[in-house]
Amino acid sequence: MxxxxxxxxxxxxxxxxxxxxxxxxxxxxxxxxxxxxxxxxxxxxxxxxxxxxxxxxxxxxxxxxxxxxxxxxxxxxxxxxxxLLPAPTPAARAAYYRWMFFAAGPLEAAVTAKSLGLLAPPERARMAGYGSFERTVDTLEQAAAAASPWLTGDRFTAADVYAGSQIAWGQMFKSLPPRPAFAAYVERLQARPAWxxxxxxxxxxxxxxx
Known part of the structure; x- marks a missing residue:
């Protein structure tokens, strides 16, 4: 090739x-x-x-x-x-697809909407795929805190590349609030030679x- x-x-x-x-x-x-x-x-x-x-x-x-x-x-x-694929177990595959699509969907939409001042008002939050910015961030924080050390467990995958990039940018540009779980996860990502x-x-x- x-x-x-x-x-x-x-x-x-x-x-x-x-x-x-x-x-x-x-x-x-x-x-x-x-x-x-x-x-x-x-x-x-x-x-x-x-x-x-x-x-x-x-x-x-x-x-x-x-x-x-x-x-x-x-x-x-x-x-x-x-x-860079998850382990062939239901739990690992579920985490892989869940966080890949979460980052591409609710997270991307919520961060963009907040940056543009276009977040859905609380009474219409159900119409937005992300619901609320605060709940999206809290859910992401739980995922980062549970990463051991990666989103699917021991194996680093493409989900870490994609979701991890979103978290790293969010911390750098302050579009996501600083949280210890985010900082620790990003530190692991940025230690990778490929990064x-x-x-x-x-x-x-x-x-x-x-």
Missing amino acids: SADDLILYTNPMSRGRIARWMLEEVGQPYRVEIVDFEGGTEAPAFRAINPMGKVPTLVHGGVVVTEAAAICAYLAETFPQAG QRASALDDAGMPPSG
């Missing part, structure tokens, strides 16, 4: 960091195409790959995968030798400040 068989369209100032970390965990050769937010996402060539004009977008042998959670799940299943490699690569691609 060559790097041209696995292409990541990304920007270091985006959720593409999640996909980069996942690729580093997978350990297969890949190529990165940086998509500039100033026109690059609207370029016809990129829109032909992803009509949403969003990053990250993964192309594997001509097959397109979008959405960061889907990219993580796809890579875990496509390259099982990386060991460190991916972060260094993305940091190196950041535009100069000032």
Whole structure:
């Protein structure tokens, strides 16, 4: 397999960091195409790959995968030798799917709504998939506190890459309240060599400040 068989369209100032970390965990050769937010996402060539004009977008042998959670799940299943799938037990699989989809659904929606000042009022909370921001955060905190050391138990999985990225960003940008369980979980994540490699690569691609 060559790097041209696995292409990541990304920007270091985006959720593409999640996909980069996942690729580093997978350990297969890949190529990165940086998509500039100033026109690059609207370029016809990129829109032909992803009509949403969003990053990250993964192309594997001509097959397109979008959405960061889907990219993580796809890579875990496509390259099982990386060991990023849960143990083959009902409890481990349940935790894997639960927290992967929780992070992609209620958590993402709640954090975005709060950042935009668009949280559902209490009397209409049932209409929102996340219910309330406070309950979403408390549920996430319980998951992080129970991680031993990972969301499915002893085995680090793609769910830790995706949900862990959301928690790490939430702590960095203060979109999630600081909680000891979050800090301890993020510390374990950031000790992983693949996280460190991916972060260094993305940091190196950041535009100069000032």
